[in-house]
Amino acid sequence: MGQTFTQVDAFTNRPFAGNPAAVCVLPTPQDERWMQNVAQEMNLSETAFLVRQDDGFNLRWFTPKVEVPLCGHATLASAHVLWSEGHLSPNEVARFYTKSGVLIAKLQGEWIELDFPVNHSRVIVKFPELKTALGVPYRFVLQNSLGYLVELESEDLVRQMQPNFQLLKTLPIGKVIVTSLTNADSDYDFVSRFFAPEVGINEDPVTGSAHCCLAAFWRDRLHKNELLAYQASSRGGVVKVYYDGGDRVFLSGQAVTVMRGELITA
Numbered sequence: 001m002g003q004t005f006t007q008v009d010a011f012t013n014r015p016f017a018g019n020p021a022a023v024c025v026l027p028t029p030q031d032e033r034w035m036q037n038v039a040q041e042m043n044l045s046e047t048a049f050l051v052r053q054d055d056g057f058n059l060r061w062f063t064p065k066v067e068v069p070l071c072g073h074a075t076l077a078s079a080h081v082l083w084s085e086g087h088l089s090p091n092e093v094a095r096f097y098t099k100s101g102v103l104i105a106k107l108q109g110e111w112i113e114l115d116f117p118v119n120h121s122r123v124i125v126k127f128p129e130l131k132t133a134l135g136v137p138y139r140f141v142l143q144n145s146l147g148y149l150v151e152l153e154s155e156d157l158v159r160q161m162q163p164n165f166q167l168l169k170t171l172p173i174g175k176v177i178v179t180s181l182t183n184a185d186s187d188y189d190f191v192s193r194f195f196a197p198e199v200g201i202n203e204d205p206v207t208g209s210a211h212c213c214l215a216a217f218w219r220d221r222l223h224k225n226e227l228l229a230y231q232a233s234s235r236g237g238v239v240k241v242y243y244d245g246g247d248r249v250f251l252s253g254q255a256v257t258v259m260r261g262e263l264i265t266a
Helices: 032-042 072-084 128-134 155-160 165-169 208-222
Strands: 003-010 019-026 046-053 056-062 094-098 101-108 111-117 140-143 148-151 176-181 190-196 201-204 226-231 237-242 248-253 255-263
Touching (some): 003 032, 019 072, 072 101, 072 248, 111 208, 128 148, 148 208, 155 176, 155 190, 208 248
Parallel strands (some): 056 094
Antiparallel strands (some): 003 019, 101 111, 176 190, 226 237
16 A cells, blocks of 8 residues: 545635645655655645654655745644544644644644744845846835745735746745735735745745744734734635744644545655
């Protein structure tokens, strides 16, 4: 029998929206080359690999090109698989051991809450290459360990912009979060999009790690601990954000299983 996998749409309550991730619960650890090959075969923004250990699971994430140190939507998808496929009971906490430390997920009704490290940003000087690559005017640029965080003047600009991905790849950091306040009639507090051509993802549909940066950014501006966010990709996705100014941010989302399969070759 081959290795089974589950494909999950994360940060959504309906199929064919949110951000898809493949999840493989492995009986034993596998080498990095095999995991990278599987991720390339899945050809999704992330494939997650889990191996049970004493009080949790070792968790690693791979894009089709590289391993990444943190991925929100594939962690959400992994937690969903653990509960929906009987690896954990609904009242058990999902504990993940990762390259970004220990991450915790809790099932809360129809939502899954993720406990992640916050990612603060610092102001940097504007530079023309970024403006040219994005193709839109912006208010200012911040930088964090994920990439650049760029505030645009309106929700319409966030939704309508069409970046030059080849030019983005040439920047010192090829990952960019763009964000703005929502329009006055919106149910959401802010919108965002995330571009990461340097790791083979021109635009990520919904990005948990980006909201670890956005949480602190918008809390400082809106003076609210609880925020509701929409990532305005073509698939779209909803993220509940709770951040009280400490070193952890709580992201909540929903998830839907859309496919199960079996890898029949090693």
